[in-house]
Every structure is written in C-alpha cells, then in structure tokens.
Amino acid sequence: MTLPSSSKIIVVGGGIIGCSTAYHLAQMGQEVLLLEKAQLTSGSTWHAAGLVGQLRSNANITRLLGYSIDLYKNLEAETGLATGWKMNGGLRLACNQERWTEVKRQATTAHSFGLDMQLLTPQETQDLWPLMDIGDVVGAAFLPTDGQANPADITQALAKGARAKGAKLVEHAPVTEILTEGGKITGVRTPQGDVTCEKLVLCCGQWTRELAKTVGVTVPLVSVEHQYMVTEPFDVPSDLPTLRDPDRLTYYKEEVGGLVMGGYEPNGIPWAQNGIPDPFDFQLLESNFDHFEQLVELALPRVPALQTAGIKQLINGPESFTPDGNFILGEAPEMANVFIGAGFNAFGIASGGGAGMALAEWVANGAPPYDMWPVDIRRFGRPHGDEDWVRTRTLEAYGKHYTMAWPSEEHDSGRPCRRSPLYDTLLNSGAVFGEKLGWERPNWFAEEGEEARDIYTFERPNWHAAVGREHKAARETAVLFDQTSFAKFILKGPDAEAALSWIASNRVDKPVGSIIYTQMLNDKGGIECDLTCVRLALDEYYIVTGTGYATHDFDWIARNIPEGMNAQLVDVTSSNAVLSLFGPKAREILSACTRDDLSNEAFPFGQSRKIGIAGCPVLALRITYVGELGWELHLPVEYALTVYEAIHRAGKDHGLRNAGYRAIETLRLEKGYRAWSSDIGPDHTPDEAGLGWAVKMKSNIPFKGREAVQAQRETGKKKIMATFTCDGDVILSGRETIYRNGETCGWLSSAGYGHTLGQSIGMGYVRSDTPIDRAYVLSGEYELEVATERVPAKITLSPLFDPKMERVKA
Structure with missing residues (x-):
C-alpha cells in the first residue's frame, strides 16, 4: 500500500495492541493509519502463549479483560477469520494452606467484580484436568469464562475488522523518526516518506521505550526472555481448561492434542540490554534448556505424562515487562498527543481487546472510558527514567509473577533509591521501610527484641502490635511522621488564583495563609486529584499531594491551566522535607520548640503560618489526616535533622513516638478519610464519596466538572x-x-x-x-x-x- 502523506492518527506497531487500537479507533469513525516495521504480529504477538484469564486485583482491569473475551467471542462472526478463541475455562491450583487462603480471597474478589469463580476439591479439579497428579493439591479455583486463543489469528481478524471500517494498515513501513515542532508532535518519518499527524500512538512492544525516548517520553519497560515448551500430541482433550499452578510456577494449555507448558522462574534472564538487534522480526532466541530445566522439574510431578511426551519445540521469545507487572496505557505526560500502549508482561493477548478499546477512547476523547490508574503511564516517576533501575525492579516483578501476593508486600530491589535526610536516623531508631515511587518511607518502628523486618501472612502480621503502639500514641500523646516523600508543587503567576479556581472544585479565593482541601474533577465529575493547597501569596499557591501521584497530579494541573493564563507550575518535591506532628500533646511539644503563638486563637485549624524552630524557617500547616490535633511542618531539606532532633527533645517527657505509614492508614480509617486511587478516583464524584461539602456549588464560580456535579444532584x-x-x-x-x-x-x-x-x-x-x-x-x-x-x-x-x-x- 502506498503511504499517505497525512493521517489524523498514526498507530505504530502491528501486534495485537496496535491492531486492536486501530480497530477501535476506526470503529469510532476516526481517521487512522497503522504502520508496522515488518509484518503484522512479527513482534512478540506471534509467539505469545495465548492464555486468556480475566481476574485481576482491580475491578476496572478485570472489566477490561472481560471486554477482551466478549470481543474475541464475536470477532470471527464479524470478520470471517478464525481467532482460535476457545472458552474452555481456567483453573488455578492451591497446594498449601496459605495459597488456599489466597485463592479463596481471589474467589471473593471475583464475586465482588461479578465473575463466577468456583472453588473445587482436589478430585473435582482432577475431573476437569485428568492429566494432573493431585497428591499435593488442597483445592482450586475455576473460572468457566476464561479460555485461550491463537494470538496471530486474533490480530489478523482485528486488522481485517479495522480495514473494513476504513483504517489503513501498512506493513514494511518502519518509523525511523518522530517529528516534532515547537515541542509538539507533527508526524513521523519512514523510508517511504514523512507522514503528518495530529496524534501518535506507540504500540511497539519492546521497541517502544527507545522510540519514545527520542522525544523525551519515558516508557519504563525492558525485555526478558520467556520460554515455553510445546509437546507432540498425546491425546490431550481439546476442551481441557487452561491451568495455572503457581506453587510450581507453571502454566499449561492444550494445543493440537498436546500441551504447552511455561512459567515464571525466579531468575529471569534480561535480553537486549544494549539495544534490540535489527532486524528482529519473526526470530526466536536460542532455546535455553538448562535454564528451563527448573520449570520442567516442577512440572513433571504435576503432569507425569510429560515424562514420556515428545517435545516438539522449546520456544524462547523476548517479551516486554514492567517494574510493577502492569501494562502501560495513556497519554505521555512529557508530550501532548503522544499515547502509549506497551509493556504487557506476557498477558497482552488477554488484555489486547480491552486495552485497545480503552486506548482508542483515550486518543479520540481525551480520557479513558473509566479509571485506568493501575496501568496509567503517569503512575511512574523519577526513578523510572533510569533503565538499569527499571531492569532491576522488573526482574524482581517477573520472578514474583506466580509467587504469593501477600497483603502489604513490598519490593526489595533497587533500594534504597530516594532517601529523606532522616533515613539513617530513622533506620537506627528501628524503622522498617517501605517504598513508593523510589522513596524510602518508614512503615513502622521495631523496638528492642522485635525483628525489624516484614514477615508476610494472611493472618495478623508481625507489625500489628507495633502499629498498635504508634496508633495509641497518636490518640493519647503524640507521634512524629516523616512525610518528606509528599509531592509538592508551586503554582505562581498573576493568574494563579484564576487558573486554580478553574481546576479545583473547592474555593481557592481565600486569604493568604489559608489551607484549601480540594478535589480536581474531570468533565464527568470524577475525582482526578485529591490534594491540599496553601495560599502563600496573592499570586502563589503551595500544592501538596500523595507520593505516588507526583507525575499524575502535576500533569493534570499543568494540562488544565486555561490557555492564555499566566501561571507557572513547578515541582519542588526535592526541596522540602515534611515532618508531621500529631496527637493531643502536639501543641505542648511544638510550643516548646518555637516562640510563635500556637494557640487556637492565634493559629486556628485550616491555616498556615511561617514559624521558627532551631533556626529553621518552617511552613506549619494546621491540618490532619489522622484525626488529631497537629501540624504538618514543611521545611528546607537541610534543616530536617535539626528540626527532628529539636521536636524529639521537646517531646521526650510527653510520650512522643516515631510512627510510620501503616499507622497513618489505621488512623485514617477510623476517621473515614478517603484515599485517592482506592476509595476515590476518576469514577467517583465528590457527592458519592461524601465529599460534596468541599465543592463550591453555592458560589457562581465556574470550575471543571461543575455541570456534571449539578446534573448528578438533580438525578x-x-x-x-x-x-x-x-x-x-x-x-x-x-x-x-x-x-x-x-x-x-x-x-x-x-x-x-x-x-x-x-x-x-x-x-x-x-x-x-x-x-x-x-x-x-x-x-x-x-x-x-x-x-x-x-x-x-x-x-x-x-x-x-x-x-x-x-x-x-x-
């Protein structure tokens, strides 16, 4: 096909994600051109194993995978091309009591999200999967609507469906350069010529990171070798369910009367650390039987027939994996109108239909159909720009693909990375750290005789009593939290108030020194940000939000400053440390550290003041997220240790304790304070969340999302x-x-x-x-x-x- 000179939307990459995105864009009536450097499916799609499961820990991602299944069921009738889709159900084994607890909790999650997950006895499991030995099986979960598909066939069907709706798909058209002008996307360069576009969608699998990097966009994924074995036929029933045996790190599916067996070994092998060779299209890597042997040894006791089955092939194909095991969707925060759909962690086939639908809506409408936070590209931050750090963390995530998913489990790799000035002091005080967006954050503090590490369980964990101590101190005396990892921004300029007034749903036209707790809403009235603004001056606000939302919230605010307004947003996260002093004795302790008047009359709730502590200029915020008297103290990082020591000296006789983030969580639950990304988010309005009091509907001030809030109040x-x-x-x-x-x-x-x-x-x-x-x-x-x-x-x-x-x- 001759390359057109322009297209409104260009999709780069002809695997299942690119073809699904093009299919859905065309279905929406969008002008779309897909460019594939070689042939459709020639990246990692063609050698994918093709298991299709639905259940994830997030309702919307589960919903998205369910959409994939509905699409695959109907695609053959629509296009006339076979997809290999087979709804033969999916089994997940439990071979010890802890795994059985995990499986039962997963079954409850499935019921929450509307899926029919059934719990089976060992014998019932064997009845469905007669090839297995059930000697160690405690039970299993069965999802009747799971299944399997042929990845290449589904992709070709999507491609045909896209063409039928007007999309142009061009093979052998590699993108050699992304064209920009004035920091904006203008098109792409190919050997056949340049093509202009308004929007660019990068669905290039493991090639996405390097291509996006050329225009300053960070896509944290790396290539990892992934192997699976295909046996000769040996009378395997064609309706055999897919099987996941996580305690043995393996998965199985039927294929042409034989079995496919693969898994996720703890010592995954990175690939192409110095760049992907060119060309690399329909090639495979050399089979690594020595490395795969560990999975074979785990599989043979489960499926004894494998001992005599002939081995047709050991497929070794590189796949792109991410640091948290979730894929990457959305508009790049670094450049408008550049969208990413990549990093599918070997479940791109299960995700392909739904991910393509969600990404297409994001491209066409400026927003996904529902909250996609677990896969949103804006969940990443500063550490993710370093490929070595990403690879280290990703290999850990790969190795944990089938290990137990413990409550409150932390990653171990790539740590410590970002450290508060108090890190060593807190470590020496018994701090057990967790990590978020690279930041080391104290989760709890061990005392003498307690082991200062997390021991994971589905029962009460080893930190339960320690968190109880900290919780009790917050309610009865006082605690000090190091919350330096907060994301912190300055919005400054002559139009700062006008800009923030449009973006924030609460009133920000308050006197200097006021603290404004506010949400920021999308056009559906959903909560995109939940944060605190401090009015420092008539033309300046200090904005504080959660550690993990630094990229997302900065991007949301920056994108929604109305055109023509003179207001600049600057990230000052690394400049300020934060110490939060909360509890009934907080005023007595802080008063001993400063000459400033901290009485309720002089310093009421919801106000901020500059105070002095041990020679340090401190911005003190009278606010709470734990339901107690207290202050957040924001101060230049070089003063952090000095102020920390001064507060502890003053608090020594008042029962002051260090406390961690797990106590914050227990304290806020008692107060009913909401947490963004779990309790509130883009799918929830302030009124639904019980936060309608923080919305300025009684004023005549316009703000983003106002009409949606008003409409809901009427309906x-x-x-x-x-x-x-x-x-x-x-x-x-x-x-x-x-x-x-x-x-x-x-x-x-x-x-x-x-x-x-x-x-x-x-x-x-x-x-x-x-x-x-x-x-x-x-x-x-x-x-x-x-x-x-x-x-x-x-x-x-x-x-x-x-x-x-x-x-x-x-």
Whole structure:
C-alpha cells in the first residue's frame, strides 16, 4: 500500500495492541493509519502463549479483560477469520494452606467484580484436568469464562475488522523518526516518506521505550526472555481448561492434542540490554534448556505424562515487562498527543481487546472510558527514567509473577533509591521501610527484641502490635511522621488564583495563609486529584499531594491551566522535607520548640503560618489526616535533622513516638478519610464519596466538572461511600464483597484494623441500579464476604472515631 502523506492518527506497531487500537479507533469513525516495521504480529504477538484469564486485583482491569473475551467471542462472526478463541475455562491450583487462603480471597474478589469463580476439591479439579497428579493439591479455583486463543489469528481478524471500517494498515513501513515542532508532535518519518499527524500512538512492544525516548517520553519497560515448551500430541482433550499452578510456577494449555507448558522462574534472564538487534522480526532466541530445566522439574510431578511426551519445540521469545507487572496505557505526560500502549508482561493477548478499546477512547476523547490508574503511564516517576533501575525492579516483578501476593508486600530491589535526610536516623531508631515511587518511607518502628523486618501472612502480621503502639500514641500523646516523600508543587503567576479556581472544585479565593482541601474533577465529575493547597501569596499557591501521584497530579494541573493564563507550575518535591506532628500533646511539644503563638486563637485549624524552630524557617500547616490535633511542618531539606532532633527533645517527657505509614492508614480509617486511587478516583464524584461539602456549588464560580456535579444532584447518586466494621477477629484486606439484604452491592475499596476501636474496618461503595440516599444505605442489613465466608457487618456514614472534633480543632 502506498503511504499517505497525512493521517489524523498514526498507530505504530502491528501486534495485537496496535491492531486492536486501530480497530477501535476506526470503529469510532476516526481517521487512522497503522504502520508496522515488518509484518503484522512479527513482534512478540506471534509467539505469545495465548492464555486468556480475566481476574485481576482491580475491578476496572478485570472489566477490561472481560471486554477482551466478549470481543474475541464475536470477532470471527464479524470478520470471517478464525481467532482460535476457545472458552474452555481456567483453573488455578492451591497446594498449601496459605495459597488456599489466597485463592479463596481471589474467589471473593471475583464475586465482588461479578465473575463466577468456583472453588473445587482436589478430585473435582482432577475431573476437569485428568492429566494432573493431585497428591499435593488442597483445592482450586475455576473460572468457566476464561479460555485461550491463537494470538496471530486474533490480530489478523482485528486488522481485517479495522480495514473494513476504513483504517489503513501498512506493513514494511518502519518509523525511523518522530517529528516534532515547537515541542509538539507533527508526524513521523519512514523510508517511504514523512507522514503528518495530529496524534501518535506507540504500540511497539519492546521497541517502544527507545522510540519514545527520542522525544523525551519515558516508557519504563525492558525485555526478558520467556520460554515455553510445546509437546507432540498425546491425546490431550481439546476442551481441557487452561491451568495455572503457581506453587510450581507453571502454566499449561492444550494445543493440537498436546500441551504447552511455561512459567515464571525466579531468575529471569534480561535480553537486549544494549539495544534490540535489527532486524528482529519473526526470530526466536536460542532455546535455553538448562535454564528451563527448573520449570520442567516442577512440572513433571504435576503432569507425569510429560515424562514420556515428545517435545516438539522449546520456544524462547523476548517479551516486554514492567517494574510493577502492569501494562502501560495513556497519554505521555512529557508530550501532548503522544499515547502509549506497551509493556504487557506476557498477558497482552488477554488484555489486547480491552486495552485497545480503552486506548482508542483515550486518543479520540481525551480520557479513558473509566479509571485506568493501575496501568496509567503517569503512575511512574523519577526513578523510572533510569533503565538499569527499571531492569532491576522488573526482574524482581517477573520472578514474583506466580509467587504469593501477600497483603502489604513490598519490593526489595533497587533500594534504597530516594532517601529523606532522616533515613539513617530513622533506620537506627528501628524503622522498617517501605517504598513508593523510589522513596524510602518508614512503615513502622521495631523496638528492642522485635525483628525489624516484614514477615508476610494472611493472618495478623508481625507489625500489628507495633502499629498498635504508634496508633495509641497518636490518640493519647503524640507521634512524629516523616512525610518528606509528599509531592509538592508551586503554582505562581498573576493568574494563579484564576487558573486554580478553574481546576479545583473547592474555593481557592481565600486569604493568604489559608489551607484549601480540594478535589480536581474531570468533565464527568470524577475525582482526578485529591490534594491540599496553601495560599502563600496573592499570586502563589503551595500544592501538596500523595507520593505516588507526583507525575499524575502535576500533569493534570499543568494540562488544565486555561490557555492564555499566566501561571507557572513547578515541582519542588526535592526541596522540602515534611515532618508531621500529631496527637493531643502536639501543641505542648511544638510550643516548646518555637516562640510563635500556637494557640487556637492565634493559629486556628485550616491555616498556615511561617514559624521558627532551631533556626529553621518552617511552613506549619494546621491540618490532619489522622484525626488529631497537629501540624504538618514543611521545611528546607537541610534543616530536617535539626528540626527532628529539636521536636524529639521537646517531646521526650510527653510520650512522643516515631510512627510510620501503616499507622497513618489505621488512623485514617477510623476517621473515614478517603484515599485517592482506592476509595476515590476518576469514577467517583465528590457527592458519592461524601465529599460534596468541599465543592463550591453555592458560589457562581465556574470550575471543571461543575455541570456534571449539578446534573448528578438533580438525578441522584447510584453509589454512596460507607464504612463497615466487623466484630471478632475478622481480617479485612480490601475487595471483600458487600452484601445488602443478601444481595451483592459492592466491595471494599480499602480495609485495615482500627486499634482504638479494636475492630477491623473497611470502606466501600454501596451501589444500586437506581438512585439511592442515606436512608437507603443505613436501612439495610449488611454482610461482608471474606475469603468466601460471609460475616455480619455494621455500617456507618459517619467517622468511627470522632470525639466531637475537640482534638482536631482544639
């Protein structure tokens, strides 16, 4: 095909993701051109194993995978091309009690998300998969709607469907350069000539990182060798379900009367560390039997027939993997109108249909169809620009693909990376650190005689008592948190107030010194950001948000400053340390460190002041996320240790303790404070989340999302955030199913333990197909499904711990 000189949208890459994206764009009536450097499927699609599973730990990603299955079921009828799609179900084995607990929790998650996951006995499992030995099997989960497909066939069907809807697909058209002008995308260069475009979509698999890097876009993925074995036929039933045996790190599917067996070894082998060879299209890597032997040794006891089955081929093909095991979608924060769909971690076939649909909507409409945060490219940050760091972390994620997914599990690799000035001091004080976006953050503090490391379990973990100590101190005396990892921005300029007023849903036209807690909404009224703004001057705001949202929130604010307004956004995260002092004794302790008046009259709640501590200029914010009197202290990093020591000297006789992020979590659950990305996000409006009080609807001030909020107030809400508690030693970890009057109505978005109350606490939305109100929510009888067992639960729409707000505002 002759290359056109222009196309509104160019998709680069002819694998399943690129073809799916082009298919969906064409279906939406968009002008789209797909360019493939060799032939369709010639990247990693053609050698993918083709298992299609649905369940993930996030509802929307599960929904996206379900969309893939619906698409694959109907694609052959639409295009006339076979896809090899076979809904033969999927089995997942459990071979010890801890894995069985994990599987039961996964079954509950499936029920929360509307999937029919069934728990089977060992014999029932063998009845479905007669080739296996069940000597060590405790049980299994079965998803009847899972299945398998032929990756190349699905891709060709998508390509045909895309062409039928007007898309142009050109093979043997490598993109040699991305063309820009004035920092904006203008087109691409190929050996056949230049092609202009308005939007560029990079779906180039493992080639994406290097191509995107040429225009300053970071795509953190690396290539890892991935092997699977194909046997000769030996009478394997054609309707055999796919099988995942995570305790033996292996997976299986039927293929032409034989078996495919592969897995995820703990010592994965990186590939192309110094660049992908050219050409590399339909090639495979040399089979590495020595490395694969460890998986064979695990597989043979499970499937004894493999001992005599003939081996047709050991396929070794490189695939792109990411540091957290999730794929990458969305518009690049570094350059407008450049979109990424890559890094599919060997489940690109399962994701392909849904990912292409979501990416196409993102490209065409400027937003995905629903919240895609777990795969959003903006979840990454500064460490992810370093390829060596990304490779180190990615190899750990690869090796954990089938290991136990423990609650609160932390990564070990690439650490420490980003450290607060207090890191060594806290480490010597017993801190056990977690990591987020490269930052080392104290999770809890071990005392003498306690092992200063996490020991993971589905029961009460080894840090439970330590977090309880810190929680108790926050409620009764005082605690000091190092929250230096907060993302911090300055918005400055003559139009700073006008710009922020449009982006923020709460009023920001407050006096200098005011603290504004606000959401930032999308056009559907969904919560894109949840943060704090401090008015430092008439033309300047200091904006504070969560560690993990640094890239996302900066991008959202910067993109939504109205055109023509004079306001500049600057990231100052690395400039300021943050110490948070909370608890009933916080005022006494801080007053001993400063001459400034900290009385409620001089320094009321919701205000900020510059105060002096030990020679340090401190911006003190009277605000709380734990439900106690206290201040966030923002200060230049070089003063951090000095101020930390001064506060501890003053707090020594008041019972002051160091405390970590796990105590913040238990404290905020008791207060009912929402957390973005779990309790609130782009799919939730402020009114649904119980945050309508922070929206300036009583004013006539326009803001992004106002019309959607108004419309919902007229039509009503179909979901409402509530808090649940359970008596006894019920362990909640999130995604437990909520039942109202015996019918499913939602799931827990976050959960933990309230040490003041002595109960497990969960938060989640009560959902309905029709509008509901407070009375509806409170009138029901509630249960929670916990690892497939139902337990009674109490519901409230008020904070569980609320001593009449006296400590918060005293």
